[in-house]
Amino acid sequence: MKRILLLGAGRSASSLIKYLFDNATAEEWYITIGDITVTHLRPLIEPISFAEVINFDVHNEEQRTAEVAKADLVISLLPAVFHIEVAKECLRQEKNLITASYVSPAFLELHQEAQEKNLTILMESGLDPGIDHMSAMAVIRRIQEDGGKLTSFKSFTGGLVAPESDNNPWHYKFTWNPRNVVLAGQGTAKYIKNGEYKYIPYHKLFKRVDSFYVDDYGHFEGYANRDSLSYREPYGLLDIPTMLRGTLRRPGYCEAWDVFVQLGLTDDSYSLDNSDTMTYRSFLEAFLPPPADARESMSERIGNYLNLPPYGEVVQKLEWLGLFDETPVELAGATPAQVLEKILKERWTLAPGDKDMIVMQHLFEFELDGEKREITSSLVATGDDEVQTAMAKTVGLPVGILAKLMLQGRITHRGVVIPIHPELYEPVLEELKGFGIDFVEKERVLVN
Secondary structure (H helix, E strand, O other), rough: OEEEEOOOOOOOHHHHHHHHHHHHHHEEEEEEEEEEEOHHHHHHHHOOOOEEEEEEOOOHHHHHHHHHHOOEEEEEOHHHHHHHHHHHHHHHOOOEEOOOOOOOOHHHOOOOHHOOOOOOOOOEEEEEOHHHHHHHHHHHHHHHHHOEEEEEEEEEEEEEEEEEHHOOOOOEEEOOOOHHOOOOOOOOOEEEEEEEEEEHHHHHOOOOOEEEEEEEEEEEEEOOOOOOOHHHHOOOOOOEEEEEEEEEEEEHHHHHHHHHHHHHOOOOOOOOHHHHOOOOHHHOOOOOOOOOOOOOHHHHHHHHHHHOOOHHHHHHHHHHOOOOOOOOOOOOOOHHHHHHHHHHHHHEEOOOOOOEEEEEEEEEEEEEEEEEEEEEEEEEEEEOOOOOOHHHHHHHHHHHHHHHHHHOOOOOEEEEEEEOHHHHHHHHHHHHHHOOOEEEEEEOOOOO
């Protein structure tokens, strides 16, 4: 019997847990799920003989050592900052590891040791990063094998609310870690366009958006991710003139979010001295200049300060969030970003029965047989409810499939690896089709 240690049982883990349970008997797995809080899982585990849950503290060295020692494979869905501790423990005990998070410089330092120990640390194995790599590489490889030359690759992904549950003016609800949404885009976005390097600083990021259309689902807008350049080498596209990766939202979202950026409400670098006595209105007030006229409404002050129509859609979005209300913040020593997160969670949390939606679109331009061509590859996945979300499916299912492949001995790449190799992405993409996670492609000739 093979033993799997799954660390992290948050909102993205539900579909992974179900997948592991569904395959446990046939694959002869025993599954241990550990997190700081596992109360919500105990009713699920109680009737099952092949699984257990434990309260797990990643910082408890003795417990971490003991639990990793029992495992044949470790999967970490903990917050990304904790993966490195788990990875170092896995290296010490010569255990393979799978995570859904980005490869960081700290992980790259583990690459050689993992190779020397014949181990695989498989990362970027969820949605974005993860399915985006796999689906993009499948098309890139096919174009290249047909003799085509890639001239442009753009890829955008968004975790959104499904149309039937879209009942707010932002057309958005949280489907993953709210803190990550609040801090998204901070830093400078880097990409290449027509052979020229482009840089977008954070304070301009949400003003520079591209427009997209997905059949049956309408219009979207996308803003650039922090670093699109680092994937040229792993994708084998070092000489590509245009490469851009980004995040999708519904039209109008970015213009409204930019208000938070311009006011400084997403700043997480310092604590507010009086956050415990603030209201939502006084929090907003703290970032606005004094009124020129005492009779000015809050809408007029924001409009005048940021050059927006005072009663236009953007300001209406802010008012809908409750930012003009005297609701107590009730957070001591909070950063502006933490206060904003609290405010947003009250309005953007999925309600019972709500469904989310994942939208991913790749755009490939290439030259083949003297023609300029374009392939558009689009994915739309919808959740079942507020627990079995599309986000949980698209993060958890590829991780689960890769775990199965690894325990079957079908993954031969060693070191710190991302799923850009056919032996990894081909079986994952094929199995995902059975869960309704499939891409629709359209190809056309571009007119010069």
